[in-house]
Amino acid sequence: MTVAGVTTRKKRAAPDGTLAPDPGALLAWYDRHRRRLPWRAMPGDRADPYRVWLSEIMLQQTTVKAVGPYYAKFLERWPDIESLAAAPLDDVLKAWAGLGYYARARNLHACAKVVSVEHSGRFPDSEEALRTLPGVGAYTAAAIAAIAFERRAVAIDGNIERVIARLCAVEAALPAAKAEIRRRADALMPARRFGDFTQAMMDLGATVCTPKKPACGICPWVDACAARVRGDAETFPRKAPKIEGKMRYGASFVVMRSDGHVLVRTRPAKGLLGGMTEVPSTAWTHHVDDEAVLRHAPLKAKWRRLPGVVEHGFTHFPLQQTVYLASVPAGSKAPAGMRWVPLAQLHGEALPNVMRKVVAHAGLENHPGKA
Numbered sequence: 001m002t003v004a005g006v007t008t009r010k011k012r013a014a015p016d017g018t019l020a021p022d023p024g025a026l027l028a029w030y031d032r033h034r035r036r037l038p039w040r041a042m043p044g045d046r047a048d049p050y051r052v053w054l055s056e057i058m059l060q061q062t063t064v065k066a067v068g069p070y071y072a073k074f075l076e077r078w079p080d081i082e083s084l085a086a087a088p089l090d091d092v093l094k095a096w097a098g099l100g101y102y103a104r105a106r107n108l109h110a111c112a113k114v115v116s117v118e119h120s121g122r123f124p125d126s127e128e129a130l131r132t133l134p135g136v137g138a139y140t141a142a143a144i145a146a147i148a149f150e151r152r153a154v155a156i157d158g159n160i161e162r163v164i165a166r167l168c169a170v171e172a173a174l175p176a177a178k179a180e181i182r183r184r185a186d187a188l189m190p191a192r193r194f195g196d197f198t199q200a201m202m203d204l205g206a207t208v209c210t211p212k213k214p215a216c217g218i219c220p221w222v223d224a225c226a227a228r229v230r231g232d233a234e235t236f237p238r239k240a241p242k243i244e245g246k247m248r249y250g251a252s253f254v255v256m257r258s259d260g261h262v263l264v265r266t267r268p269a270k271g272l273l274g275g276m277t278e279v280p281s282t283a284w285t286h287h288v289d290d291e292a293v294l295r296h297a298p299l300k301a302k303w304r305r306l307p308g309v310v311e312h313g314f315t316h317f318p319l320q321q322t323v324y325l326a327s328v329p330a331g332s333k334a335p336a337g338m339r340w341v342p343l344a345q346l347h348g349e350a351l352p353n354v355m356r357k358v359v360a361h362a363g364l365e366n367h368p369g370k371a
């Protein structure tokens with residue numbers, strides 16, 4: 001029997017009474033309930049590899065809702081790979097500011113250049129070749145290969161991981177469970193419609209098989225789901241106990257010049273938040289030394305420590321940042337390696353989120369947080 005363009009599998013009952021998951025049932029559900037996303041091709045249309053790639057890079061570690069406005073902005077400004085490759089990196093970093101994980105923006109730009117120069121502006125169409133591009137890891141390569149080029153590739157994102165872990169009641173905890181989840185997902189692939197099947201599993205995880213309170217009653221795989229039969233779907237995927245990073249501390253120095261300029265500098269190109277803009281700040285360390293902190297101030301001034309701290313969570317550690325404020329007269333020179341930026345233009349700088357919080361904490365007018 002053929003459903004949604006895919007031959008359905010003969011249903012077999014497992015010892016727990018579940019039936020074999022039917023890829024055709026999921027595709028039929030997808031044909032009716034697919035999410036309309038700006039980077040998705042309409043049914044019957046070919047997906048644009050540039051749009052698929054751009055969205056997949058932006059969606060790494062970020063939600064669909066947060067990505068929407070950034071995707072629209074990038075596409076309007078750089079409608080194809082050639083225009084993005086020709087853009088100055090600084091412009092790309094500025095447009096990216098606020099999306100976080102800034103290495104992605106640098107890799108995005110590097111990848112555009114490689115595709116433009118080494119691949120004549122066309123994305124390679126195999127998973128293996130896609131993996132050689134900057135910023136394109138195993139998941140992203142598989143997703144682009146399946147969605148943009150209809151290749152048989154197994155892409156496992158967080159949504160798919162959850163669906164498979166529940167469907168098959170995978171007992172191993174993440175990250176050790178990844179190999180089994182991949183094997184199970186691979187076994188489920190239909191004979192065609194690889195891109196749709198991948199996106200169908202993403203959509204099922206995002207809209208039905210949600211982390212909390214999965215809507216099993218409307219799930220196309222309800223009769224096949226081992227976790228649903230057991231009644232403990234929410235406990236999958238199993239997770240190993242989390243190791244929290246140790247708290248780090250730092251200080252930022254916000255210097256206002258009386259003619260409405262603020263002192264900033266560019267972080268080194270390599271390392272955390274590389275190439276981004278910051279107000280002068282100390283390194284982030286595990287110890288606080290309030291007495292010594294003013295030794296790191298960028299210039300001599302009457303410093304005032306602001307009450308409270310800025311709290312921020314990086315991937316590997318939480319941060320508490322104290323903020324010091326000082327004013328200097330108009331005409332004051334910027335220390336070596338630093339520059340003055342008119343306050344009204346601060347929002348155009350490539351400020352990472354932690355620095356947005358710092359300038360907001362300092363109560364600067366026209367800062368990005370108040371835009």
Ligand code: SF4
Pocket residue numbers: 163166167208209210214215216217219220221222223225226227228233
């Ligand atoms: Fe997820 Fe429930 Fe569907 Fe199982 S039946 S895949 S737990 S929504």
